[in-house]
Amino acid sequence: MKNxxxxxxxxxxxxxxxKSGEAAALLLHELGAKVIVNDAKSYDENDQAKALEKKGIKVVxxxxxxxxxxxxxxxxxxNPGIPYHNPIVKEAVRRNIPVITEVELASVLSEADMIAITGxxxxxxxxxxxxxxLKNxxxxxxxxxxxxxxSCDVAKGAASDDxxxxxxxxxxxxxxxxxxxxxxxLLNLFDAHLDYHGTKEEYVAAKSKITANQTEDDVFxxxxxxxxxxxxxxxxxxxxLPFSTKEVVSEGVYVNQGSIYFKDQLIIALSEVVLPGSHNVENILAAVGAAMTMGAKVTQIQHVLKTFSGVEHRLxxxxxxNDRLFYNDSKATNILAAKKALEAFSQPVILLAGGLDRGNxxxxxxxxxxxxxxxxxxxETKEKLARTAKGAGIAEVEYADRxxxxxxxxxxxxxxxxxxLLSPACASWDQYKTFEERGNEFVAAVDKLK
Structure with a gap:
């Protein structure tokens, strides 16, 4: 570590x-800070707090x-999940006490280079x-x-050649x-998390901080x-370093005549890429740009794009x-994500959707x-989704418990x-603790089919 x-x-x-609060507390304690940990969960039910106290860290x-x-x-x-309208956070801001998250610790303490991705x-x-x-x-x-x-746990152990x-x-x-x-x-910016940030302008401002401290020696x-x-x-x-699916940008990453190019260097034909979805082409272009900038080998990039079929729960x-293709897109917790998933397929789709009713x-x-x-x-949303489907001319609409x-x-x-396709267009919390739990149930049910 540095600094x-x-x-x-x-x-x-x-x-x-x-996880993030515990990691930050342990790291700061190791660095000689006088740490106080404050958590809303009661002490009797708080095993993390008890473990930190045994290490000499004060807990409330x-x-x-x-x-x-x-x-x-x-x-x-x-902790990132605590909103800024929380009374103690609001008061800290009013008193001009710096309020940071543990990624700040990772950034200032790490000896390693860093690629940060948001959107x-x-x-x-x-x-x-x-x-x-970047492997190999x-x-x-x-x-x-x-x-x-x-991230601060990773930064703690990272070396200069990482x-x-x-x-x-x-x-x-x-x-x-x-x-x-x-x-x-920075991949894209849509309306999201406005309950946390308050306005779209504040949300965009938060995302923009990914490049706020970069200099001409860095790459955006x-x-x-x-x-x-x-x-x-x-x-x-x-x-x-721009990327585009619509324009030929010789100084960036782009698609032209069915192939991906990095600064006019041919990387791979789209026909060889196994990851489905037009929206994933943008993700791929961004990844190629960042990886090439940090010294990835073209052969490794090609290997990844020919074999990588998606992250768990994300399409x-x-x-x-029996010639049916099953896709788990449980991470599609909003309408926009579900639209992108549906637009990834030209084949007939049977859509599995529903979940928490947010009133929309x-x-x-x-x-x-x-x-x-x-x-x-x-x-909770099954009736609303059924109305939308019937209005769109979908004849077959059925209901399921789970x-x-x-x-x-x-x-x-x-x-x-x-x-x-499981692409719920809704959060999972009406029936499941997380979208991962919902996706795992889908995968397990598919595995049981004969």
Missing amino acids: TEMYRGKNVLVLGLA CGEHPLSLLDQELDCVVK SNGKTTTTTLIYEM SAKNPLIAGNIGTV VIVLEASSFQLLGTENFHPNVSV VYNLDDPLVSQVAEKSKAAK QFVKKI EFDELASSLSNVKALVAFG VKDAVECAYRLSEEGDVI
């Missing part, structure tokens, strides 16, 4: 535990008392692609952030001051086809049964249902050549 003295003797409040559990801010704090390290959609797929593309290159890739291990490939959310980026990746990637890989992303690029001081190919209708989904031959709906039942129903309705 190991910058937190020695400093008073730091770690607000919220989970069960509430977030404002009095914790009366100790001349040097900074607050906030409204496609972060995990792009992060995974870059990580795989001059620098050893380490994956971190929302995917893989907590490169950290970090998936960064808007929640994490908002809590940064000196965050400085060598290569940053950005989506030229997205007007909002291009506006962010105009303000970046980094060297620009993940599960298996083929599904009219926006209708334009993407043209190749859907049947809908199997489940969860995803596993929906799989059996979909298979019964299917014919050879069909795609059976």
